[in-house]
Amino acid sequence: MNRKFVSRRRFLQSAGVAAVAVPTSVKGYTAAEMSAFGPDRVTALDISTDVMEQNISKWELDTPALCVDLDALEANLAKLQLTATRNGIASRPHAKTHKTPAIARMQLDSGSVGICTAKVSEAIAMYEHGIDRILMTTVNATPYKITRAMNLRKWCPEFIQATDTPGNARDLSEAAQAAGLVADVVIDIDSGGHRTGITPGQPALALAQLIDQLPGLQLRGMLCYDGGSQHVQGFETRRTRTLERCAPATETYDLMQQSGLSTEIFSGGGTGTYNIDHETRGLTDIQVGSYVFMDAQYLAIGGATDAEVYSDFETSLTILTTVLNAQYEGLVTTDAGAKACTINQPWPIVKGETGMTYRSGSDEFGTLRYDDPSRTYRLGDKLEVIVSHCDPVVNLYDQMYAIRNDRVEAVWKIAARGMSA
Amino acid sequence: MNRKFVSRRRFLQSAGVAAVAVPTSVKGYTAAEMSAFGPDRVTALDISTDVMEQNISKWELDTPALCVDLDALEANLAKLQLTATRNGIASRPHAKTHKTPAIARMQLDSGSVGICTAKVSEAIAMYEHGIDRILMTTVNATPYKITRAMNLRKWCPEFIQATDTPGNARDLSEAAQAAGLVADVVIDIDSGGHRTGITPGQPALALAQLIDQLPGLQLRGMLCYDGGSQHVQGFETRRTRTLERCAPATETYDLMQQSGLSTEIFSGGGTGTYNIDHETRGLTDIQVGSYVFMDAQYLAIGGATDAEVYSDFETSLTILTTVLNAQYEGLVTTDAGAKACTINQPWPIVKGETGMTYRSGSDEFGTLRYDDPSRTYRLGDKLEVIVSHCDPVVNLYDQMYAIRNDRVEAVWKIAARGMSA
Numbered sequence: 001m002n003r004k005f006v007s008r009r010r011f012l013q014s015a016g017v018a019a020v021a022v023p024t025s026v027k028g029y030t031a032a033e034m035s036a037f038g039p040d041r042v043t044a045l046d047i048s049t050d051v052m053e054q055n056i057s058k059w060e061l062d063t064p065a066l067c068v069d070l071d072a073l074e075a076n077l078a079k080l081q082l083t084a085t086r087n088g089i090a091s092r093p094h095a096k097t098h099k100t101p102a103i104a105r106m107q108l109d110s111g112s113v114g115i116c117t118a119k120v121s122e123a124i125a126m127y128e129h130g131i132d133r134i135l136m137t138t139v140n141a142t143p144y145k146i147t148r149a150m151n152l153r154k155w156c157p158e159f160i161q162a163t164d165t166p167g168n169a170r171d172l173s174e175a176a177q178a179a180g181l182v183a184d185v186v187i188d189i190d191s192g193g194h195r196t197g198i199t200p201g202q203p204a205l206a207l208a209q210l211i212d213q214l215p216g217l218q219l220r221g222m223l224c225y226d227g228g229s230q231h232v233q234g235f236e237t238r239r240t241r242t243l244e245r246c247a248p249a250t251e252t253y254d255l256m257q258q259s260g261l262s263t264e265i266f267s268g269g270g271t272g273t274y275n276i277d278h279e280t281r282g283l284t285d286i287q288v289g290s291y292v293f294m295d296a297q298y299l300a301i302g303g304a305t306d307a308e309v310y311s312d313f314e315t316s317l318t319i320l321t322t323v324l325n326a327q328y329e330g331l332v333t334t335d336a337g338a339k340a341c342t343i344n345q346p347w348p349i350v351k352g353e354t355g356m357t358y359r360s361g362s363d364e365f366g367t368l369r370y371d372d373p374s375r376t377y378r379l380g381d382k383l384e385v386i387v388s389h390c391d392p393v394v395n396l397y398d399q400m401y402a403i404r405n406d407r408v409e410a411v412w413k414i415a416a417r418g419m420s421a
Numbered sequence: 422m423n424r425k426f427v428s429r430r431r432f433l434q435s436a437g438v439a440a441v442a443v444p445t446s447v448k449g450y451t452a453a454e455m456s457a458f459g460p461d462r463v464t465a466l467d468i469s470t471d472v473m474e475q476n477i478s479k480w481e482l483d484t485p486a487l488c489v490d491l492d493a494l495e496a497n498l499a500k501l502q503l504t505a506t507r508n509g510i511a512s513r514p515h516a517k518t519h520k521t522p523a524i525a526r527m528q529l530d531s532g533s534v535g536i537c538t539a540k541v542s543e544a545i546a547m548y549e550h551g552i553d554r555i556l557m558t559t560v561n562a563t564p565y566k567i568t569r570a571m572n573l574r575k576w577c578p579e580f581i582q583a584t585d586t587p588g589n590a591r592d593l594s595e596a597a598q599a600a601g602l603v604a605d606v607v608i609d610i611d612s613g614g615h616r617t618g619i620t621p622g623q624p625a626l627a628l629a630q631l632i633d634q635l636p637g638l639q640l641r642g643m644l645c646y647d648g649g650s651q652h653v654q655g656f657e658t659r660r661t662r663t664l665e666r667c668a669p670a671t672e673t674y675d676l677m678q679q680s681g682l683s684t685e686i687f688s689g690g691g692t693g694t695y696n697i698d699h700e701t702r703g704l705t706d707i708q709v710g711s712y713v714f715m716d717a718q719y720l721a722i723g724g725a726t727d728a729e730v731y732s733d734f735e736t737s738l739t740i741l742t743t744v745l746n747a748q749y750e751g752l753v754t755t756d757a758g759a760k761a762c763t764i765n766q767p768w769p770i771v772k773g774e775t776g777m778t779y780r781s782g783s784d785e786f787g788t789l790r791y792d793d794p795s796r797t798y799r800l801g802d803k804l805e806v807i808v809s810h811c812d813p814v815v816n817l818y819d820q821m822y823a824i825r826n827d828r829v830e831a832v833w834k835i836a837a838r839g840m841s842a
Contacts, residue, residue, distance in 0.1 A: 028565025030542070030842065062565065062842050096785065118785045119756070121451070138785065141745045141756075141801045144449025144483065165748060165800060194749035195786055227783075324562045327586060328615035335540070335562075339816045340841045343764060362648075363812045364517065364539045364559065364841070365616055379586060380562045391784045395760045395817070398839055418819055420761045420785070421451065421483050 027060040034061065034411045035399055056408040058320060058401060059382055064340035065320040066397040067384075068412075070404040072316035073103070073292055077110045079313060080274060080291050085111070087278035090285035092116055092135060092267055097289035097391050099416035100400060101129030107292075108133065114158065116267070116287050120149050121419035123159065129415050133158040135267060137223060137287065138196065139168055139188065145421075146171055150179040160220055160265070164188040164198040169211050176216030184220045185211050186265055189252060191226040191245045200224075200248035205255045212261055221265030222256070224249035225287060230272035231297060235304045242273045246280040253282035272301055275312070293317035293390040296346040315386045317393070318351055321366060323381045332377050334358075334366035336385070340396060341366065344389035351384040358385055448481040455482065455832050456820055477829040479741060479822060480803055485761035486741040487818040488805075489833075491825040493737035494524070494713055498531040500734060501695060501712050506532070508699035511706035513537055513556060513688055518710035518812050520837035521821060522550030528713075529554065535579065537688070537708050538837075541570050544580065546837040554579040556688060558644060558708065559617065560589055560609065566842075567592055571600040581641055581686070585609040585619040590632050597637030605641045606632055607686055610673060612647040612666045621645075621669035626676045633682055642686030643677070645670035646708060651693035652718060656725045663694045667701040674703035693722060696733070714738035714811040717767040736807045738814070739772055742787060744802045753798050755779075755787035757806070761817060762787065765810035772805040779806055 034056075058067055084091045093107045096118040104115045104126055114133035117123040123134050139162055140146045153159045153176075163169045163185055176183040187207050190197035198204050204222070211219045229242035246268060256263050269277030269286035277286050290298055294315040303310040321336035341348050341360035348358045348366075355372035368383070370376065377383065387393045394400070398417055402410040455477075479488055505512045514528045517539040525536045525547055535554030538544040544555050560583055561567045574580045574597075584590045584606055597604040608628050611618035619625050625643070632640045650663035667689060677684050690698030690707035698707050711719055715736040724731040742757035762769050762781035769779045769787075776793035789804070791797065798804065808814045815821070819838055823831040 028563055030565075030569070062563075064841050138756075139745055141743055142449055142483075144451075148451070164746065168800065190749075194746075194752065195754050195783070195788065196746050198748065322562055324560055325585065325615075325617050327619065328611075331615065333616050335559075335841065337841075338763075338813050339839075342759075343813075362616070367616065379589065392759050392764075396839060396841075418760075418817060420485050420756065420758075420817075 027056075028062045029056060029060055030062045031065075031399060034401070034408070035413075058403045058406050058408060061320060061401060061408070063320045063322045063382060064336040065401060066394070066399075067318050067320060067401045067403045068293065069314075069316045069318070070402050070409060072314035073106070076291050076294070076313045076316060077106060080288060081111045083275055084278075084286060087275070089278045089283060092285040092287055093292070094118070094137070094270075094287045094289035095126055095131075095416065096122065097394065098292055099125075099394055099414045099419065100412050101126060101131055101415050102402070102410070102412040103292060104131045113285055117416075119419055119421060120145050120152070121421045122416040124148065124152055125416040125419050127152060127156050127159070129413075132156050135160045135162075135186070135223070135265075137162055137188070137225065137267075139164050141168065143171070143175075146175045150175045150181065150183060153181055153183050154179060160184040160186060162186050162188040162223060163211070164190075164196060164207070166207055166210050169207060169214060169217065173214035173216045182216055182218050185217050186220050186267070187211065187222045189222055189224040189249050191224050191228065191249065193228045195227070197224065200252040201255070204252045205259065208256050208261045209259065219262045221263045221267075221284070222249070222253065223265070223267040223287070225268055225270065226273070227270070230270045231301055232272070233301050234307065235302060238272060238301070239276045239279075242269075242276055243279055246277075246283070250281045250283075271298060271313070272310075275304060290390050293387070293394075295390040295393075296349050296386060296388045297344065299349075299386075300346055315351075317387050317390050318384045319348065319387060319393070320382055320384055323377045323379055323383070324365065326377055326379045326381075331367055331369045334368060334383070335364075336360060337362045337365045339363055341385070342388060342392045342396070344392060346388060348385035348388050351386055353383070360388070448477075449483045450477060450481055451483045452486075452820060455822070455829070456834075479824050479827050479829060482741060482822060482829070484741045484743045484803060485757040486822060487815070487820075488739050488741060488822045488824050489714065490735075490737045490739070491823050491830055493735035494527070497713050497715070497734045497737060498527060501709060502532045504696055505707060508696070510699045510704060513706040513708055514713070515539070515558070515691075515708045515710035516547055516552075516837065517543065518815065519713055520546075520815055520835045520840065521833050522547055522552055522836050523823070523831070523833040524713060525552045534706055540840055540842060541566050541573070542840040542842045543837040545569065545573055546840050548573060548577050548580070550834075550836050553577050556581045556583075556607070556644070556686075558583050558609065558646065558688075560585050562589065564592070564596075567596045571596045571602065571604060574602055574604050575600060581605040581607055583607050583609040583644060584632070585611075585617060585628070587628055587631050590628060590635060590638065594635035594637045603637055603639050606638050607641050607688070608632065608643045610643055610645040610670050612645050612649065612670065614649045616648070618645065621673040622676070625673045626680065629677050629682045630680065640683045642684050642688075642705070643670070643674065644686070644688040644708075646689055646691065647694070648691070651691045652722055653693070654722050655728065656723060659693060659722070660697045660700075663690075663697055664700055667698075667704070671702045692719060692734070693731075696725060711811050714808070714815075716811040716814075717770050717807060717809045718765065720770075720807075721767055736772075738808050738811050739805045740769065740808060740814070741803055741805055744798045744800055744804070745786065747798055747800045747802075752788055752790045755789060755804070756785075757781060758783045758786045760784055762806070763809060763813045763817070765813060767809060769806035769809050772807055774804070781809070
């Protein structure tokens with residue numbers, strides 16, 4: 001039995017998840033039927049009485065269905081906020097993970113200073129659903145995207161944009177002046193992956209100085225997202241690596257301070273380093289995303305207290321799926337394949353069961369293979385899997401069911417689904 | 422230089438694709454702006470005059486944008502239909518690939534006897550957009566899904582359902598009687614992968630006999646989809662394999678005929694075997710899907726006339742993307758990552774260029790690395806990539822731009838996007 005398998009089983013057992021008795025007379029509410037109860041909830045408390053009266057079990061949902069367990073979600077929000085406060089930093093969670101205004105609202109209500117978005121269309125979707133403290137972490141590279149960002153800024157005074165080249169900063173300055181406003185800007189600093197951001201040190205300082213001088217712009221500080229460290233296995237290895245990779249950003253922070261430039265914001269970090277990032281001197285807030293849901297990828301990286309399983313946060317996000325074929329020995333076919341689960345690995349994990357492996361490599365169908373299974377399934381049975389990688393999985397669904405004690409408490413619109421532009 | 426690289430370059434050169442000069446003063450119409458011109462076109466001819474008057478270049482679209490080239494799409498439809506007719510079989514294309522009623526309509530108009538869908542929600546979405554000859558290739562495994570299928574059947578007399586167990590056949594019979602109708606049914610036969618379908622031979626025959634006797638059901642024949650052979654590399658290997666795997670289905674076909682059961686429909690095959698499937702005796706129609714678009718995965722399998730590249734159909738489906746970062750040596754970052762391209766491999770191929778490789782492994786960003794590049798890119802430049810695997814890529818987008826000579830001719834709603842239930 002390999003190490004990963006032991007880890008998973010240990011995690012599932014330690015989480016105290018029991019095999020669930022699914023009601024035999026299940027209904028099967030479709031996405032359209034459920035969304036009619038309230039497709040666009042902004043808070044978890046804003047619950048349609050229709051849903052409450054109907055008291056719908058999650059097992060009565062048509063599948064595939066994306067579910068978030070509210071107790072686990074709320075525990076994750078509280079744990080993150082407690083840790084950040086204890087470490088003297090703020091949180092500015094990344095909405096690219098959930099794309100769901102209702103969750104962004106819960107994050108702000110639990111103490112986050114704002115949210116991040118990856119794309120301007122995502123920012124607009126969030127703003128249109130009542131979220132008004134937004135840091136867009138990606139540069140807008142074309143004139144029309146800059147115009148959209150400035151339009152958003154007109155309505156949303158707490159919208160902050162990132163830039164990483166002098167030319168782009170000048171474009172932002174011109175667009176802000178044309179729009180008759182002063183736009184808040186942070187510089188994006190490369191953490192070494194050369195994916196986005198400007199080189200730390202003198203290039204970053206020169207850019208900050210330029211922004212400070214350009215009309216129509218107000219420099220608010222910097223961001224440095226170290227994406228390359230988030231999934232490094234083993235807490236100490238991860239800690240050493242991210243602190244090394246963020247050190248040049250701190251040096252830039254010092255240069256900016258010495259030059260009298262604003263360092264009010266120094267945003268960075270993520271779910272894999274949330275309890276390390278405060279050691280990066282100057283850092284003001286962590287851009288955590290996946291902590292709300294967790295997934296098979298993050299479970300595998302190990303934590304400070306548990307070297308095998310990253311159990312700092314609870315796995316709140318699951319997919320309900322139905323068995324479509326159970327007539328062959330040793331396996332069953334389900335209705336949740338790549339179009340419902342993505343093909344990210346580690347593969348989805350069957351919740352509450354052991355001795356079976358799930359694969360979603362086929363577009364339409366999942367395959368569940370039995371090894372030494374804790375139970376077996378018949379045609380029409382439902383089961384629940386922990387998702388492989390939460391961000392792209394959420395991006396497949398138009399709505400998410402907010403579940404408490406296996407009951408549907410709200411139906412949340414994933415308002416920024418597909419907003420990659 | 423490895424074989425795959427040579428193949429790709431040779432394909433792109435042989436296809437005569439030149440590097441495109443992108444207009445410098447591009448606009449950037451968003452998805453919302455474009456959908457306002459006509460979000461729900463049913464045929465390619467039903468074009469908003471607004472769009473025509475504006476004469477929008479595809480390079481003026483905000484990105485990421487999913488585009489289908491109409492000349493290539495139409496050529497693929499014609500080639501498929503010509504080949505099928507020449508081989509004495511019909512086509513019943515699978516709409517799981519495109520999820521787009523406008524394309525289903527073009528398929529029916531070009532001579533297909535109907536379309537297939539993978540899920541009942543997909544079938545309903547197609548019917549709601551005017552498509553009324555539908556074979557659903559997957560069993561409905563729960564009472565409420567069966568009810569939905571029977572409701573669809575009430576409205577859509579040419580809706581045909583698949584079943585693969587006696588118990589499910591009895592459920593269909595009861596539901597059809599409760600709905601006061603006679604439902605058309607085919608039996609799904611396993612091609613050896615044990616994913617869906619019943620075992621060929623006596624089990625399949627017994628199921629067909631049961632259906633023939635059950636009230637409320639009318640047996641129309643059988644289907645046997647050999648998904649496992651579609652991407653087998655090399656034409657002859659693929660041919661041998663699929664004919665072997667489909668032989669038991671033909672034996673079942675014989676048994677059914679000898680028993681006086683209907684074999685009016687014997688549906689199977691796919692894009693990888695479209696010019697082989699007629700050799701499976703009894704087969705009436707091919708469930709081709711990807712042939713409308715093609716993708717990097719199908720290019721790699723090789724064809725009857727070209728062992729290296731499967732060039733039987735044209736690559737019509739592309740994603741437009743914009744460069745977000747070009748300040749580092751040897752690579753650029755784009756705005757089309759996993760959420761716009763999936764992480765299927767082979768990775769997307771930059772259209773019309775050589776000496777560079779694209780990767781969409783990161784959720785938000787694509788990475789284009791230069792090897793011996795035919796050109797380089799600056800911040801804000803746009804480029805076009807051939808998709809990795811068309812089905813799950815289409816499932817990420819709400820609309821598709823129908824392009825002719827680089828101009829937007831229509832905006833098509835991907836009405837069954839996300840319909841995995």
